[in-house]
Amino acid sequence: MTAVATPKFEAANERKKSRRGFFLALPAYVYLSLFFALPLLSVVVYSFAKRTSTGGVALEEWNIDSYTKLGEPIVRDILLRSFTLAIITTVICLVLAYPFSYFLATRKASTRNIMLVFVMIPFWSNFLVRNYAWRVLLGNDGPVSRVTEGVGLGETTILFTPTAIVLGLVYGFLPFMILPLYAAVERMDWSLIEASRDLGATGMQTFRKITFPLSLPGVIAGSILVFIPSLGAYVTPQILGGGKKTMLGSYIVTQFLTARNWPVGAAVSTVLMVVMLGATMLYFRKGGRTL
Amino acid sequence: MGEEMHDQAGGPMTAAVDIQGVTKRFGDVVAVDNVDLEIADGEFFAMLGPSGCGKTTTLRMIAGLEFPTEGSLKIFGEEVGTLPPNLRPVNTVFQNYALFPHMNVLDNVSFGLRMQGKDKRESAHAAQEMLELVQLGGMAKRKPDQLSGGQQQRVALARALVNKPKVLLLDEPLGALDLKLRQDMQNELKSLQRELGVSFVFVTHDQEEALTMSDRIAVMHDGKLLQVGTAEELYDQPVNRFVADFIGQTNLIDATVFDADMIVLANGTKIRAPNPYPAGDKVAMSLRPESISIGHVDEVPEEFRATSLTGTVSDVIYLGHSHVYTVNVDWMPLEVRTNATPTSIKHEPGSEVAIWWDRRSDWVVPDEGHGA
Ligand SMILES: Nc1ncnc2c1ncn2[C@@H]1O[C@H](COP(=O)(O)OP(=O)(O)OP(=O)(O)O)[C@@H](O)[C@H]1O
Ligand SMILES: [Mg+2]
Numbered sequence A: 001m002t003a004v005a006t007p008k009f010e011a012a013n014e015r016k017k018s019r020r021g022f023f024l025a026l027p028a029y030v031y032l033s034l035f036f037a038l039p040l041l042s043v044v045v046y047s048f049a050k051r052t053s054t055g056g057v058a059l060e061e062w063n064i065d066s067y068t069k070l071g072e073p074i075v076r077d078i079l080l081r082s083f084t085l086a087i088i089t090t091v092i093c094l095v096l097a098y099p100f101s102y103f104l105a106t107r108k109a110s111t112r113n114i115m116l117v118f119v120m121i122p123f124w125s126n127f128l129v130r131n132y133a134w135r136v137l138l139g140n141d142g143p144v145s146r147v148t149e150g151v152g153l154g155e156t157t158i159l160f161t162p163t164a165i166v167l168g169l170v171y172g173f174l175p176f177m178i179l180p181l182y183a184a185v186e187r188m189d190w191s192l193i194e195a196s197r198d199l200g201a202t203g204m205q206t207f208r209k210i211t212f213p214l215s216l217p218g219v220i221a222g223s224i225l226v227f228i229p230s231l232g233a234y235v236t237p238q239i240l241g242g243g244k245k246t247m248l249g250s251y252i253v254t255q256f257l258t259a260r261n262w263p264v265g266a267a268v269s270t271v272l273m274v275v276m277l278g279a280t281m282l283y284f285r286k287g288g289r290t291l
Numbered sequence B: 001m002g003e004e005m006h007d008q009a010g011g012p013m014t015a016a017v018d019i020q021g022v023t024k025r026f027g028d029v030v031a032v033d034n035v036d037l038e039i040a041d042g043e044f045f046a047m048l049g050p051s052g053c054g055k056t057t058t059l060r061m062i063a064g065l066e067f068p069t070e071g072s073l074k075i076f077g078e079e080v081g082t083l084p085p086n087l088r089p090v091n092t093v094f095q096n097y098a099l100f101p102h103m104n105v106l107d108n109v110s111f112g113l114r115m116q117g118k119d120k121r122e123s124a125h126a127a128q129e130m131l132e133l134v135q136l137g138g139m140a141k142r143k144p145d146q147l148s149g150g151q152q153q154r155v156a157l158a159r160a161l162v163n164k165p166k167v168l169l170l171d172e173p174l175g176a177l178d179l180k181l182r183q184d185m186q187n188e189l190k191s192l193q194r195e196l197g198v199s200f201v202f203v204t205h206d207q208e209e210a211l212t213m214s215d216r217i218a219v220m221h222d223g224k225l226l227q228v229g230t231a232e233e234l235y236d237q238p239v240n241r242f243v244a245d246f247i248g249q250t251n252l253i254d255a256t257v258f259d260a261d262m263i264v265l266a267n268g269t270k271i272r273a274p275n276p277y278p279a280g281d282k283v284a285m286s287l288r289p290e291s292i293s294i295g296h297v298d299e300v301p302e303e304f305r306a307t308s309l310t311g312t313v314s315d316v317i318y319l320g321h322s323h324v325y326t327v328n329v330d331w332m333p334l335e336v337r338t339n340a341t342p343t344s345i346k347h348e349p350g351s352e353v354a355i356w357w358d359r360r361s362d363w364v365v366p367d368e369g370h371g372a
Helices: A002-047 A065-069 A073-105 A109-124 A129-140 A145-150 A162-188 A190-198 A202-231 A235-240 A248-260 A262-290 B054-064 B106-115 B118-135 B150-162 B179-194 B207-213 B232-235 B240-248 B302-305
Strands: B017-026 B029-039 B043-050 B070-075 B089-093 B165-169 B201-202 B216-221 B223-229 B253-257 B262-265 B271-274 B280-288 B294-297 B306-319 B322-329 B332-339 B354-359 B360-367
Touching: A002 A262, A065 A262, A065 B017, A073 A109, A073 A162, A073 A202, A073 A248, A129 A145, A129 A162, A145 B360, A162 A202, A190 A202, A190 B089, A202 A262, A202 B106, A202 B262, A235 A248, A235 B207, A248 A262, A262 B207, B017 B054, B029 B054, B029 B070, B029 B223, B043 B054, B054 B070, B054 B165, B054 B201, B089 B150, B106 B118, B106 B150, B118 B150, B118 B216, B150 B179, B165 B179, B165 B253, B179 B201, B179 B207, B201 B207, B207 B232, B216 B232, B223 B232, B223 B240, B240 B280, B240 B360, B253 B332, B262 B280, B280 B302, B294 B332, B302 B306, B302 B354, B322 B354
Parallel strands: B043 B201, B043 B216, B089 B165, B165 B201
Antiparallel strands: B017 B029, B017 B070, B216 B223, B253 B262, B253 B280, B262 B271, B280 B360, B294 B354, B306 B322, B306 B354, B322 B332
16 A cells, blocks of 8 residues: 555655745745846847947847957957956966965864954955055055165056056955865865875875865866956956056946947957856866866 | 794894884874884784774874874884885875875876886886786776775775885775675785785774784784784783783683682682782683583583583573573673584573683783783
8 A cells, every 4th residue: 555655755745845945946046037137138138239329229230240349459458458467366366375275274173264264354344445545555655665665676656557456456356266275175185195195296296186186176266256357357457557558347337338339348248258157167067077 | 822923023034114112192192102013024914903092093103194203113124203105115005095086097096106207108007907906907997986985995905006015004994895895805905915925004993804814913902002913822812801802702700819820719719720920919811702611510520620610501592503601600690602513412591500611721811901
């Protein structure tokens, strides 16, 4: 008797479970599709639209003019500059964060937590305010300049240069590199490192062959988390770069608000999204392989 | 008794591993306490003891994954105290195998050779050969997580052995395997060790495994090394209560030394038991269940009169090949194990019986639980 009834119970239970899962997820689904997916979709749609002479958007006339405009020298330079600065920022963050995360992950739990709080402290104040603080620091009569003048190196003039932008970006996004790296190193199986040493590998060889490959998901996650906001950064280039050399973020804002060329702004945004999507997919491919 | 001593005392050869006065402290915890130990070249050496007694710590110090707080540690005569693991002619099979998850089986096994600077083809070739030896030739391209526990264990073994270590350290390598696989692997390990002639230092807390596989066994307890010897020596001549109790099953009977030949049991019975202890010392007599005979009270043979007791059978279990009796002598129950043959008489619970044993089969140990 029970032998007959059991499969039905089981199936009913499975159904109930999956339905419960669906209801739990529903609010988030609705919210995301209304306020995230739809606007995103409209950006993509607008990028194929035509700009009317009054600065409006004509949805009837589909074209890829906005995308061809991305090939023009001015836009190309902006793209190139933004990518270069984002890559430099990411590499510097990685080089700074890896040893720190490794150090952090090998401390005892209480020390770790305190140090993690220190990593998070900058987030307690406004991003804009922190950027202005950097402007004061790097300014002509700021403390940094005073010191370099004091020791006879002359005035510091890095404010409003790409160097200042990179400094600001590294400062702003370093925690996004540290946290995933720390998580990756922290959950690594230390007996693998011992096994490597036991098999004759030096410390350096062990790092190259074992530690680094095993922390790769963290490296990729951190790099994406730093690269993407750096690429589209607006606040830091405006404040520390002085908006002199336009970057992608400023360009998009200009297209939407000043030039009133929504299709071009949308096209640049779409390209950015595709790049980010590609990077994220790379992460899941890599992450899925090594986890 | 020690007819086949493998230790190198006085011998011309240097010991594979020579540990003298080694202590390891972790803060307040003394994990290994003043241990002296010599392991011969080509020996299958087991380290046995309850959980937390310091087996792994000792092994890790030989491997160089932990450094001694005090003492000297030599491998083939060379002091290795703080030499890093990669410079020691020693490899380890870890308890959890510690296979590299991001490399396939072949890359795992050739790792050690590659690190020594051997070229890729040569390393891969040697690794493949070693994989054939552990019967995993067809698995070279798999990732560790696509293997069963037993197969992972063999990969770990191959990965260590391919480097031709002079000493192979194995930390409970069979702990995670089921009984059948365990027994198969015990045999394979043993024959592999004979074939290669490498010293194996094998940590286990399974005494049967230690007894069947090893040339010599070290028994540890609370960081101290209690006794080192062959299986027979440990079984027949334990140095104290702990070893007597830990190796096999035994009856430990409290007693007081009367003279060099006699001891007095709790109820005043004098028993013949040669011993080296001064009169009046508290001791315990270890009497293995299978070396006791049982019979009617008037059946005690003349020559065993001085090594006999009387008691009441309180329980009997039939195990097919043997009977296990619980015999209550005056003050304590004793276990007696006899062969069950068609002619042997079974003593029912409640019957008055005599038990006796050969005076060479009892063994007197000092009363303290943990030896010097
Ligand atoms: N890194 C460490 N820090 C502090 N104490 C440790 C450390 N490693 C081992 N110990 C302690 O040292 C003692 C011996 O540990 P060890 O791992 O050598 O035992 P074991 O004989 O291998 O036990 P098991 O059979 O459970 O594996 C234990 O009391 C343990 O708690
Ligand atoms: Mg252990």
